[in-house]
Amino acid sequence: xxxxxxxxxxxxxxxxxxxxxxxxxxxxxxxxxxxxxxxxxxxxxxxxxxxxxxxxxxxxxxxxxxxxxxxxxxxxxxxxxxxxxxxxxxxxxxxxxxxxxxxxxxxxxxxxxxxxxxxxxxxxxxxxxxxxxxxxxxxxxxxxxx
Amino acid sequence: xxxxxxxxxxxxxxxxxxxxxxxxxxxxxxxxxxxxxxxxxxxxxxxxxxxxxxxxxxxxxxxxxxxxxxxxxxxxxxxxxxxxxxxxxxxxxxxxxxxxxxxxxxxxxxxxxxxxxxxxxxxxxxxxxxxxxxxxxxxxxxxxxx
Numbered sequence: 001x002x003x004x005x006x007x008x009x010x011x012x013x014x015x016x017x018x019x020x021x022x023x024x025x026x027x028x029x030x031x032x033x034x035x036x037x038x039x040x041x042x043x044x045x046x047x048x049x050x051x052x053x054x055x056x057x058x059x060x061x062x063x064x065x066x067x068x069x070x071x072x073x074x075x076x077x078x079x080x081x082x083x084x085x086x087x088x089x090x091x092x093x094x095x096x097x098x099x100x101x102x103x104x105x106x107x108x109x110x111x112x113x114x115x116x117x118x119x120x121x122x123x124x125x126x127x128x129x130x131x132x133x134x135x136x137x138x139x140x141x142x143x144x145x146x
Numbered sequence: 147x148x149x150x151x152x153x154x155x156x157x158x159x160x161x162x163x164x165x166x167x168x169x170x171x172x173x174x175x176x177x178x179x180x181x182x183x184x185x186x187x188x189x190x191x192x193x194x195x196x197x198x199x200x201x202x203x204x205x206x207x208x209x210x211x212x213x214x215x216x217x218x219x220x221x222x223x224x225x226x227x228x229x230x231x232x233x234x235x236x237x238x239x240x241x242x243x244x245x246x247x248x249x250x251x252x253x254x255x256x257x258x259x260x261x262x263x264x265x266x267x268x269x270x271x272x273x274x275x276x277x278x279x280x281x282x283x284x285x286x287x288x289x290x291x292x
Contacts, residue, residue: 017220019177019212019214021167021175021177022175023173023174023175027169027173028169028210029167029169029175029210030278031165031167031175031210031212031279032212032222032224032278032279033212033214033220033281062174064174064177066165068163068165070216071216074179076179078177078178080174132176133177
Protein backbone atom coordinates (compact mmCIF):
# COMPACT_ATOMS: atom_id res chain seq x y z
CA UNK A 1 0.00 0.00 0.00
CA UNK A 2 3.04 2.25 -0.28
CA UNK A 3 1.64 3.57 -3.54
CA UNK A 4 -1.28 5.10 -1.64
CA UNK A 5 -0.10 8.65 -1.04
CA UNK A 6 -1.12 10.67 2.00
CA UNK A 7 -3.43 12.67 -0.27
CA UNK A 8 -5.18 9.50 -1.45
CA UNK A 9 -5.53 8.22 2.11
CA UNK A 10 -7.05 11.52 3.22
CA UNK A 11 -9.34 11.44 0.22
CA UNK A 12 -10.61 7.96 1.15
CA UNK A 13 -11.13 9.09 4.75
CA UNK A 14 -13.01 12.22 3.70
CA UNK A 15 -15.58 10.44 1.52
CA UNK A 16 -17.97 7.58 2.08
CA UNK A 17 -19.64 6.58 -1.17
CA UNK A 18 -18.20 5.23 -4.38
CA UNK A 19 -19.20 3.45 -7.55
CA UNK A 20 -18.38 -0.23 -7.34
CA UNK A 21 -17.63 -2.10 -10.56
CA UNK A 22 -17.70 -5.87 -10.67
CA UNK A 23 -17.54 -8.27 -13.60
CA UNK A 24 -20.97 -9.69 -14.46
CA UNK A 25 -21.40 -13.25 -15.72
CA UNK A 26 -21.67 -11.97 -19.31
CA UNK A 27 -18.29 -10.23 -18.97
CA UNK A 28 -19.68 -6.72 -18.82
CA UNK A 29 -18.99 -4.30 -15.98
CA UNK A 30 -21.75 -4.03 -13.37
CA UNK A 31 -21.84 -0.70 -11.50
CA UNK A 32 -23.65 0.41 -8.35
CA UNK A 33 -23.28 3.11 -5.70
CA UNK A 34 -22.12 1.82 -2.32
CA UNK A 35 -20.99 3.16 1.03
CA UNK A 36 -17.51 2.02 1.98
CA UNK A 37 -15.17 1.97 4.94
CA UNK A 38 -11.51 1.14 4.78
CA UNK A 39 -9.00 -0.25 7.23
CA UNK A 40 -5.85 1.22 5.67
CA UNK A 41 -5.39 -1.84 3.46
CA UNK A 42 -8.77 -2.92 2.21
CA UNK A 43 -11.92 -1.19 1.07
CA UNK A 44 -14.88 -2.69 2.94
CA UNK A 45 -18.46 -2.76 1.67
CA UNK A 46 -21.43 -4.25 3.51
CA UNK A 47 -23.77 -6.14 1.20
CA UNK A 48 -25.89 -9.29 1.04
CA UNK A 49 -24.67 -12.62 -0.28
CA UNK A 50 -27.60 -12.81 -2.69
CA UNK A 51 -26.73 -9.52 -4.41
CA UNK A 52 -25.32 -9.69 -7.93
CA UNK A 53 -22.23 -7.73 -6.85
CA UNK A 54 -21.44 -10.39 -4.22
CA UNK A 55 -21.94 -13.18 -6.74
CA UNK A 56 -19.73 -11.36 -9.25
CA UNK A 57 -16.93 -11.12 -6.70
CA UNK A 58 -17.29 -14.77 -5.66
CA UNK A 59 -16.91 -15.74 -9.30
CA UNK A 60 -14.24 -13.30 -10.50
CA UNK A 61 -12.26 -12.34 -7.39
CA UNK A 62 -11.91 -8.73 -8.53
CA UNK A 63 -13.59 -5.34 -8.07
CA UNK A 64 -12.90 -1.62 -8.38
CA UNK A 65 -14.28 1.40 -6.58
CA UNK A 66 -14.42 4.91 -8.07
CA UNK A 67 -14.64 7.61 -5.40
CA UNK A 68 -15.34 11.24 -6.32
CA UNK A 69 -15.86 14.43 -4.40
CA UNK A 70 -19.22 16.19 -4.52
CA UNK A 71 -18.12 19.60 -5.76
CA UNK A 72 -16.31 20.90 -8.82
CA UNK A 73 -13.72 20.05 -10.00
CA UNK A 74 -14.93 16.66 -8.69
CA UNK A 75 -11.70 15.12 -7.39
CA UNK A 76 -11.69 11.39 -8.01
CA UNK A 77 -9.70 8.18 -8.12
CA UNK A 78 -10.32 4.52 -8.93
CA UNK A 79 -9.07 1.85 -6.53
CA UNK A 80 -8.97 -1.76 -7.69
CA UNK A 81 -7.63 -5.19 -6.88
CA UNK A 82 -8.40 -8.66 -5.62
CA UNK A 83 -11.78 -8.88 -3.96
CA UNK A 84 -13.46 -11.44 -1.76
CA UNK A 85 -16.65 -12.02 0.21
CA UNK A 86 -16.04 -12.29 3.95
CA UNK A 87 -18.42 -13.94 6.41
CA UNK A 88 -16.19 -14.41 9.47
CA UNK A 89 -15.19 -11.74 11.97
CA UNK A 90 -17.16 -9.18 9.96
CA UNK A 91 -18.86 -7.44 12.91
CA UNK A 92 -16.36 -4.57 13.21
CA UNK A 93 -16.12 -3.95 9.45
CA UNK A 94 -19.92 -3.95 9.15
CA UNK A 95 -20.16 -1.53 12.08
CA UNK A 96 -17.60 0.77 10.40
CA UNK A 97 -19.70 0.94 7.26
CA UNK A 98 -22.86 1.56 9.29
CA UNK A 99 -21.04 4.41 11.06
CA UNK A 100 -20.20 5.99 7.70
CA UNK A 101 -23.81 5.68 6.55
CA UNK A 102 -25.14 7.22 9.78
CA UNK A 103 -22.38 9.82 9.98
CA UNK A 104 -21.99 9.26 13.73
CA UNK A 105 -18.72 9.88 15.64
CA UNK A 106 -18.50 6.27 16.82
CA UNK A 107 -19.50 2.98 15.17
CA UNK A 108 -22.43 1.01 16.62
CA UNK A 109 -21.63 -2.08 18.70
CA UNK A 110 -20.46 -4.84 16.35
CA UNK A 111 -22.94 -7.63 15.70
CA UNK A 112 -21.95 -11.29 15.84
CA UNK A 113 -21.27 -13.24 12.66
CA UNK A 114 -24.34 -15.31 13.48
CA UNK A 115 -26.58 -12.26 13.73
CA UNK A 116 -25.22 -10.89 10.44
CA UNK A 117 -25.60 -14.27 8.72
CA UNK A 118 -29.25 -14.34 9.83
CA UNK A 119 -29.86 -11.18 7.76
CA UNK A 120 -27.60 -12.37 4.91
CA UNK A 121 -25.01 -9.63 5.56
CA UNK A 122 -21.50 -10.18 4.22
CA UNK A 123 -18.50 -7.91 3.64
CA UNK A 124 -17.11 -7.35 0.17
CA UNK A 125 -13.41 -6.57 0.68
CA UNK A 126 -11.14 -5.10 -2.00
CA UNK A 127 -7.38 -5.27 -1.47
CA UNK A 128 -6.20 -2.11 -3.19
CA UNK A 129 -3.49 -3.13 -5.66
CA UNK A 130 -3.85 -0.33 -8.18
CA UNK A 131 -4.95 3.31 -8.24
CA UNK A 132 -5.92 4.83 -11.59
CA UNK A 133 -7.63 7.88 -13.08
CA UNK A 134 -6.50 10.12 -10.21
CA UNK A 135 -7.89 13.59 -10.89
CA UNK A 136 -7.66 16.81 -8.88
CA UNK A 137 -6.36 15.08 -5.74
CA UNK A 138 -2.64 15.80 -5.86
CA UNK A 139 -1.78 19.34 -6.91
CA UNK A 140 -0.28 18.24 -10.21
CA UNK A 141 -3.16 16.06 -11.31
CA UNK A 142 -5.76 16.89 -13.87
CA UNK A 143 -8.97 15.32 -15.08
CA UNK A 144 -7.85 12.74 -17.61
CA UNK A 145 -11.27 11.19 -17.79
CA UNK A 146 -13.38 13.49 -19.85
CA UNK B 147 -36.25 4.83 -24.69
CA UNK B 148 -39.78 4.27 -23.36
CA UNK B 149 -38.25 2.64 -20.31
CA UNK B 150 -36.69 5.95 -19.30
CA UNK B 151 -39.25 7.38 -16.91
CA UNK B 152 -39.81 11.10 -16.49
CA UNK B 153 -37.97 10.88 -13.16
CA UNK B 154 -34.93 9.32 -14.82
CA UNK B 155 -34.94 11.93 -17.60
CA UNK B 156 -35.13 14.73 -15.04
CA UNK B 157 -32.33 13.07 -13.08
CA UNK B 158 -30.08 12.98 -16.16
CA UNK B 159 -30.90 16.63 -16.89
CA UNK B 160 -30.16 17.71 -13.33
CA UNK B 161 -26.67 16.18 -13.13
CA UNK B 162 -23.59 16.46 -15.26
CA UNK B 163 -20.95 13.99 -14.09
CA UNK B 164 -20.99 10.22 -13.95
CA UNK B 165 -18.64 7.29 -13.61
CA UNK B 166 -18.04 5.68 -16.98
CA UNK B 167 -17.28 1.96 -17.13
CA UNK B 168 -15.73 0.42 -20.21
CA UNK B 169 -14.27 -3.04 -20.79
CA UNK B 170 -10.46 -2.99 -20.76
CA UNK B 171 -8.42 -5.28 -23.01
CA UNK B 172 -7.85 -7.67 -20.08
CA UNK B 173 -11.63 -8.00 -19.59
CA UNK B 174 -11.75 -5.97 -16.39
CA UNK B 175 -13.97 -2.92 -15.96
CA UNK B 176 -12.20 0.42 -16.36
CA UNK B 177 -13.86 3.32 -14.53
CA UNK B 178 -13.36 7.09 -14.72
CA UNK B 179 -15.30 10.24 -13.89
CA UNK B 180 -16.64 12.11 -16.92
CA UNK B 181 -18.94 15.00 -17.73
CA UNK B 182 -21.83 14.01 -19.96
CA UNK B 183 -24.60 15.56 -21.99
CA UNK B 184 -27.52 13.70 -23.49
CA UNK B 185 -29.80 14.25 -26.42
CA UNK B 186 -32.80 12.31 -25.14
CA UNK B 187 -31.53 9.08 -26.71
CA UNK B 188 -27.80 8.90 -26.22
CA UNK B 189 -25.38 9.85 -23.48
CA UNK B 190 -22.59 11.95 -24.97
CA UNK B 191 -19.07 12.24 -23.57
CA UNK B 192 -16.27 14.34 -25.06
CA UNK B 193 -12.93 12.55 -24.93
CA UNK B 194 -9.78 12.01 -27.01
CA UNK B 195 -9.29 9.13 -29.41
CA UNK B 196 -6.05 8.17 -27.67
CA UNK B 197 -7.69 7.67 -24.25
CA UNK B 198 -8.08 4.12 -22.99
CA UNK B 199 -11.84 4.62 -22.63
CA UNK B 200 -12.12 5.46 -26.33
CA UNK B 201 -10.02 2.46 -27.29
CA UNK B 202 -12.13 0.22 -25.04
CA UNK B 203 -15.31 1.39 -26.76
CA UNK B 204 -13.81 0.96 -30.23
CA UNK B 205 -12.93 -2.62 -29.31
CA UNK B 206 -15.99 -3.70 -27.31
CA UNK B 207 -18.85 -1.47 -28.54
CA UNK B 208 -20.29 -1.13 -25.03
CA UNK B 209 -20.19 1.22 -22.04
CA UNK B 210 -22.17 2.13 -18.93
CA UNK B 211 -22.50 5.34 -16.95
CA UNK B 212 -23.37 5.53 -13.25
CA UNK B 213 -24.83 8.91 -12.27
CA UNK B 214 -25.38 9.84 -8.62
CA UNK B 215 -26.59 12.89 -6.77
CA UNK B 216 -24.25 14.77 -4.46
CA UNK B 217 -26.24 14.64 -1.25
CA UNK B 218 -27.64 11.89 0.92
CA UNK B 219 -29.36 9.60 0.22
CA UNK B 220 -27.29 9.83 -3.00
CA UNK B 221 -29.89 9.06 -5.68
CA UNK B 222 -28.31 7.08 -8.49
CA UNK B 223 -28.85 4.95 -11.58
CA UNK B 224 -26.71 3.07 -14.09
CA UNK B 225 -27.36 3.57 -17.81
CA UNK B 226 -25.79 1.16 -20.29
CA UNK B 227 -25.86 -0.01 -23.86
CA UNK B 228 -24.13 -0.02 -27.21
CA UNK B 229 -21.39 2.57 -27.44
CA UNK B 230 -19.40 4.05 -30.29
CA UNK B 231 -16.80 6.70 -31.02
CA UNK B 232 -18.09 9.49 -33.24
CA UNK B 233 -15.90 11.82 -35.30
CA UNK B 234 -18.42 13.33 -37.72
CA UNK B 235 -20.91 16.10 -36.96
CA UNK B 236 -19.68 16.17 -33.38
CA UNK B 237 -19.51 19.95 -32.98
CA UNK B 238 -22.93 20.38 -31.32
CA UNK B 239 -22.49 17.38 -28.97
CA UNK B 240 -19.04 18.59 -27.95
CA UNK B 241 -20.43 22.08 -27.34
CA UNK B 242 -23.21 20.59 -25.17
CA UNK B 243 -20.68 18.84 -22.97
CA UNK B 244 -18.56 22.00 -22.73
CA UNK B 245 -21.69 23.89 -21.66
CA UNK B 246 -22.27 21.38 -18.85
CA UNK B 247 -18.66 21.69 -17.71
CA UNK B 248 -18.82 25.49 -17.73
CA UNK B 249 -22.33 25.61 -16.28
CA UNK B 250 -23.33 28.36 -18.71
CA UNK B 251 -26.93 28.94 -19.89
CA UNK B 252 -25.99 28.46 -23.54
CA UNK B 253 -23.47 26.19 -25.26
CA UNK B 254 -20.43 27.75 -26.95
CA UNK B 255 -20.43 27.97 -30.75
CA UNK B 256 -19.86 24.47 -32.14
CA UNK B 257 -16.42 23.79 -33.59
CA UNK B 258 -15.94 22.10 -36.95
CA UNK B 259 -15.06 18.40 -37.15
CA UNK B 260 -11.70 19.46 -38.58
CA UNK B 261 -10.93 21.72 -35.62
CA UNK B 262 -11.93 18.99 -33.16
CA UNK B 263 -9.89 16.37 -35.04
CA UNK B 264 -6.87 18.66 -34.81
CA UNK B 265 -7.04 18.41 -31.00
CA UNK B 266 -7.97 14.69 -31.09
CA UNK B 267 -11.47 15.32 -29.74
CA UNK B 268 -14.10 12.63 -30.34
CA UNK B 269 -17.51 11.88 -28.85
CA UNK B 270 -18.18 8.66 -26.98
CA UNK B 271 -21.90 7.98 -27.43
CA UNK B 272 -23.88 5.44 -25.41
CA UNK B 273 -27.29 4.39 -26.68
CA UNK B 274 -29.16 3.71 -23.44
CA UNK B 275 -30.63 0.22 -23.69
CA UNK B 276 -30.81 -0.66 -20.00
CA UNK B 277 -31.20 1.14 -16.69
CA UNK B 278 -30.15 -0.69 -13.52
CA UNK B 279 -29.44 -0.08 -9.84
CA UNK B 280 -31.97 2.75 -9.65
CA UNK B 281 -31.89 4.08 -6.09
CA UNK B 282 -33.79 6.94 -4.46
CA UNK B 283 -35.02 8.39 -7.74
CA UNK B 284 -38.59 7.16 -7.90
CA UNK B 285 -40.46 7.33 -4.59
CA UNK B 286 -40.60 3.57 -4.22
CA UNK B 287 -36.93 2.91 -4.84
CA UNK B 288 -34.34 2.05 -2.25
CA UNK B 289 -30.60 1.67 -2.23
CA UNK B 290 -29.97 -1.89 -3.32
CA UNK B 291 -26.28 -1.28 -3.67
CA UNK B 292 -24.83 -1.33 -0.19
